[in-house]
């Protein structure tokens with residue numbers, strides 16, 4: 031039996047990773063802050079898929095909690111075969127309107143935790159000569175839109191770098207870059223978004239399809255996965271247009287409409 035550890039497992043994309051990885055027969059270790067939700071997910075998934083689910087409640091912005099998760103990821107006696115670094119959040123405010131503590135928390139959860147857990151996982155995986163790391167980044171990683179975008183750029187380039195360093199070891203690393211996806215993300219961050227216009231309906235992704243396409247790309251050995259034709263086109267454009275256009279205030283500020 032193989033085991034997958036998923037961070038941010040209590041909602042959205044992480045919750046869906048749990049569902050689909052359990053359907054593939056993986057036992058799970060589920061990580062997030064809301065322990066009650068994790069217990070509900072454990073009960074549901076164990077009943078539906080007959081796999082074992084371990085609850086590991088942790089706040090990845092808290093150093094001691096991150097250390098506990100890293101220790102679990104790196105255990106040799108109960109190995110983690112698939113690591114999904116997914117936990118994350120957004121804020122609606124611009125840089126100077128956001129308390130610096132919140133900015134740092136976002137870097138801790140979406141950058142520091144990804145580095146620490148990838149390091150712990152990859153060390154153990156390389157010894158076994160197999161393993162999979164999936165880092166949930168974002169289409170925003172190709173943009174220039176605040177600390178969030180910069181954190182996700184880090185995740186995409188970090189994943190590409192570690193994938194190259196681990197080439198030939200049997201361990202793969204993939205950056206999954208979702209575009210707008212129906213989850214709790216925007217409500218929790220109080221980020222005003224348009225989900226109903228004809229354009230929005232073409233843009234937004236369903237979480238089950240996103241994760242299915244992402245896992246297919248992982249199976250195919252892709253290092254950067256951008257599910258959805260609309261986001262393949264957008265990221266293709268973002269990669270070739272002159273960078274001054276990408277960072278122009280009009281484009282950068284349109285990504286997240288402000289109040």
Ligand SMILES: NC(=O)C1=CN([C@@H]2O[C@H](COP(=O)(O)OP(=O)(O)OC[C@H]3O[C@@H](n4cnc5c(N)ncnc54)[C@H](OP(=O)(O)O)[C@@H]3O)[C@@H](O)[C@H]2O)C=CC1
Pocket residue numbers: 037038039040041042043044061062063064065067088089090091116117118119120139140166167168169207208209210211212213214215216218
């Ligand atoms: N939805 C979207 O449009 C997009 C999302 N993404 C990325 O996808 C990932 C998942 O987001 P999504 O599912 O949409 O959002 P949700 O808000 O639905 O889920 C976020 C998850 O992250 C967990 N989390 C947040 N902060 C912490 C923390 N400090 N410690 C541990 N867990 C934490 C939450 O659990 P809890 O609160 O219980 O701790 C929750 O399980 C994020 O990295 C996000 O940046 C990327 C592109 C688009």
Ligand SMILES: N[C@@H](C=O)C(=O)O
Pocket residue numbers: 120168169170208209210211286
């Ligand atoms: N696409 C979303 C998350 O990355 C967003 O930026 O709102």
